[in-house]
Amino acid sequence: KSKGCVGVLSEHAGLPAALALSNDGKVLLTGGRDQLINVWDLSELSLIASTAALEPVEGLHVLPSEAADSELRFVSAGGNGRLRMWAGTAQSSIVQQQPAVEGQVALVQLVGCGEQLLAVTEDHNLLLHSSASLELERCIVGYNDEITDLKHVPAPAPASVEEVQGNGGETQLAVATNSDQIRLFAMPSMGCRLLTGHSDIVLGLDVSADGTLIASASKDRTACVWSAESATCLARCVGHVEAVGAVVFSRRASFLVSGSKDKTVKVWDLALLASSAATEVSPRAAATALAHAKDINALAISPNDGLVLSGSQDRTLKVWGARDVGLKSGGRGVLGGLVELATLSGHKRGVWAVAFSPTDKVAASASGDMTVKVWSMSSWSCLRTLEGHTASVLKVHFLLDGSQLVSSGSDGLIKLWTLKTSECVCTLDGHEDKVWALDVCTRGSGVELLSGSADSTIVRWRDVTADEQQTAKQEEEVRLQHEEVLRNAMAARHFAAAFDAAMHLRQPRALRLVVEALCASPRGDETLRETLVGIDGDALVHCLECVRTWNTTAQHSLTAHRLLSAVVRSHSAEQLAAVPHGKQLVEALLSYTQRHFERLDRLLLASRLVEYTLTSMRTLLPASVERDADATIADADSSSAPPLGALPLGFAGGVGGGDKIDVNSDGDESAREGDLAVAEEVAAQAVACSEALGEDAVSDDAEFLLAQRWDAEGEVAAGESAAGSFKIAARGGKKSRGAQATGVSAGRAGKRARDASSTAVGRKKDAARAARGSSTPRSSSTPRARAVGSGVRNGAALSAPSQ
Numbered sequence: 001k002s003k004g005c006v007g008v009l010s011e012h013a014g015l016p017a018a019l020a021l022s023n024d025g026k027v028l029l030t031g032g033r034d035q036l037i038n039v040w041d042l043s044e045l046s047l048i049a050s051t052a053a054l055e056p057v058e059g060l061h062v063l064p065s066e067a068a069d070s071e072l073r074f075v076s077a078g079g080n081g082r083l084r085m086w087a088g089t090a091q092s093s094i095v096q097q098q099p100a101v102e103g104q105v106a107l108v109q110l111v112g113c114g115e116q117l118l119a120v121t122e123d124h125n126l127l128l129h130s131s132a133s134l135e136l137e138r139c140i141v142g143y144n145d146e147i148t149d150l151k152h153v154p155a156p157a158p159a160s161v162e163e164v165q166g167n168g169g170e171t172q173l174a175v176a177t178n179s180d181q182i183r184l185f186a187m188p189s190m191g192c193r194l195l196t197g198h199s200d201i202v203l204g205l206d207v208s209a210d211g212t213l214i215a216s217a218s219k220d221r222t223a224c225v226w227s228a229e230s231a232t233c234l235a236r237c238v239g240h241v242e243a244v245g246a247v248v249f250s251r252r253a254s255f256l257v258s259g260s261k262d263k264t265v266k267v268w269d270l271a272l273l274a275s276s277a278a279t280e281v282s283p284r285a286a287a288t289a290l291a292h293a294k295d296i297n298a299l300a301i302s303p304n305d306g307l308v309l310s311g312s313q314d315r316t317l318k319v320w321g322a323r324d325v326g327l328k329s330g331g332r333g334v335l336g337g338l339v340e341l342a343t344l345s346g347h348k349r350g351v352w353a354v355a356f357s358p359t360d361k362v363a364a365s366a367s368g369d370m371t372v373k374v375w376s377m378s379s380w381s382c383l384r385t386l387e388g389h390t391a392s393v394l395k396v397h398f399l400l401d402g403s404q405l406v407s408s409g410s411d412g413l414i415k416l417w418t419l420k421t422s423e424c425v426c427t428l429d430g431h432e433d434k435v436w437a438l439d440v441c442t443r444g445s446g447v448e449l450l451s452g453s454a455d456s457t458i459v460r461w462r463d464v465t466a467d468e469q470q471t472a473k474q475e476e477e478v479r480l481q482h483e484e485v486l487r488n489a490m491a492a493r494h495f496a497a498a499f500d501a502a503m504h505l506r507q508p509r510a511l512r513l514v515v516e517a518l519c520a521s522p523r524g525d526e527t528l529r530e531t532l533v534g535i536d537g538d539a540l541v542h543c544l545e546c547v548r549t550w551n552t553t554a555q556h557s558l559t560a561h562r563l564l565s566a567v568v569r570s571h572s573a574e575q576l577a578a579v580p581h582g583k584q585l586v587e588a589l590l591s592y593t594q595r596h597f598e599r600l601d602r603l604l605l606a607s608r609l610v611e612y613t614l615t616s617m618r619t620l621l622p623a624s625v626e627r628d629a630d631a632t633i634a635d636a637d638s639s640s641a642p643p644l645g646a647l648p649l650g651f652a653g654g655v656g657g658g659d660k661i662d663v664n665s666d667g668d669e670s671a672r673e674g675d676l677a678v679a680e681e682v683a684a685q686a687v688a689c690s691e692a693l694g695e696d697a698v699s700d701d702a703e704f705l706l707a708q709r710w711d712a713e714g715e716v717a718a719g720e721s722a723a724g725s726f727k728i729a730a731r732g733g734k735k736s737r738g739a740q741a742t743g744v745s746a747g748r749a750g751k752r753a754r755d756a757s758s759t760a761v762g763r764k765k766d767a768a769r770a771a772r773g774s775s776t777p778r779s780s781s782t783p784r785a786r787a788v789g790s791g792v793r794n795g796a797a798l799s800a801p802s803q
Contacts, residue, residue, distance in 0.1 A: 007045040011038055018110070020060035022072055027089065029074055031057025037076060039089055051092045055080045059110025061117060063131060075134070077107035077119050083134045098134055101196055105181075123179065125194070139192040141185075146178040147452030149204050152441035153184070153228050154211035171441070172228060174214050175452060176202035182216055184231055195226050197233045200243075208249045213273075215256055217244035223258045225270065225283075235281045237268045239288075248299040255286065257308055259296030265289045265310055265320070265338065287337045291318055300354045300363065307377065308338065309363055311351030317344040317365055319380070342380040346373055353395045359402035366393035372407050374419060386417050388424045395438035399447060406449060408435035414451055414461070430459045479505060486510060490517060499531050503539050508546045512556060515563050525562065532570040540575075543567055544585045551592045554599065561596075564589070 349368030
């Protein structure tokens, strides 16, 4: 209540590391690094007894008692890695303890978990023991450290009918980490057992074909053989003078091959295991060969036990033949020697892994030069070189049928290769560091990969080829169904159903065709907005992605913006803001949209120029001609002949670009006066142009038009006006067949007028020459200068016709 210190217990000479209270709360147990367990009376704060534990005490736990006056019983955990059960208060004594095991890891904590005791080891493992017998019931690994190797341990063949009915034993996984322990995991539950016996880091593992034995290679210069069932050491192979880097079991005979840093390969006879399965034995070395110039990193034995393949840091592989010396053990041949058959060179860095094909006479090697090579075991030549890793290749394995192999490397990747095409068909990325360990196992009808990395993780990879094929087949069936629905809906013009089918297909082209057809229908934009009201989430994202794709081309940009407009009008700002990656989609639209608007601006500007040109061409027509053209249009509509207005632009009459010109010799007086005014203006411009060019004569066209002004007789004026109209109609007739009838009619009228006024025109020409100061009449042989005059009317240029 006062939150103050009641007393100080200071009998420990070292650091107190463990505390435990009795069930009634009257007794306190303390343990420390001074290897003592003290019992305290809390009522008087006095020491009752002190017991020597003979190990640093890291954990204490009081066991529950059935009666209040029963004897105090508690369990201690310490530096020896064993649990001990104690009884008594005044004089505590050991009632039960675990057997001592060489290399056992110290315990750092002890906690009660119901009827079990949870002990925490120094290397972060959780051990669950029975509180009654202190037997280990389960081990949970909390930290793997750097994984150096792993092997799949198949379930042993069932020996009885009961095991067959119970599916036999369970498969296991042997893992070597950056420690002297081997961890044996049960695959279904991932419960773990620890194999202790090495005194240094374990570098390599191998498993016998029947799954009963596990071999390990360690830096302590030994190779050990373990029982997969009992997790005990059966044999210890001693003979190498350097660290052992690789071991491999024979597939049919009872021998083990090991390779070491001392550059030698040794063959060990394991025949003694059959006679002394309960005790650890020391096999003899049946053969020793100085194999390489540097460390030996990898070993492999062919499926028929006839060849041994070794890979070394000296960048070479060596093939060894098995030499039988006639030693027999239980009907199985034992390898008695090694004969070098070939040296395979080609790698540029050290060889890290080798493997034999299960079906063909080929082998594979993985090297630090980032390549995997496939070698022929008949011709000793390199058949394939597989390149794809970006760092050293550390492991390689053939799959069951031998047509594919899998490799792992320092780049953290696992690659699946097809030997027929030498291509990488799959890359697995599940690790963040070097993948040192890789193994292949069968699981049902498929294949399963197991990988371990320096990032302390173990990953199980399942073959999903059959699942993907089944999924692809189902997706194809669904796609065909939606395509059929889309075709039927488009044919029936049921655009809502067609839009829904296109959205399910997730095909931009199908959606574009539906949107274009829908927009072309009556109330198309409104129907499109109504269709888009109900979509959200992935469907809305798909629409915006299609808009982004279509907007990249000018051909489909209008469709894209119509769909975008419908989306924006049918959804609120909050819904659009919640679209994933909406900002990126809008930014992708902006640049192309700006280009499209610039293109439309240029097109609009060009259309304004065309409009201005057509308007200017129409202003060139005299007012009387425009009025007559309107009358001609009315007459042409009632006639069977095609009107002049039906001709292409620029070919109707040659002047007004589509305006109809009806020249009639019987035009009214006001029309003649307008024509004469234009003729006078054109003639004056022609004279001015001729004088500017320094010519001493004017064109006959200008003289003829000027004479019209001087002639006061109405008949002459009418004739010359008709002649001028004839020229205009004649030029239009040359460009359009539709204008020929009008030109011929005007030509006949002009001819009659010229015959009547030829004499008066001649007199007026002479008078015009005299007025300009020309005293000598122009000879017929004198060259005539043709002046081109231009008259301006309402801001438009007009070229004077030549006679």
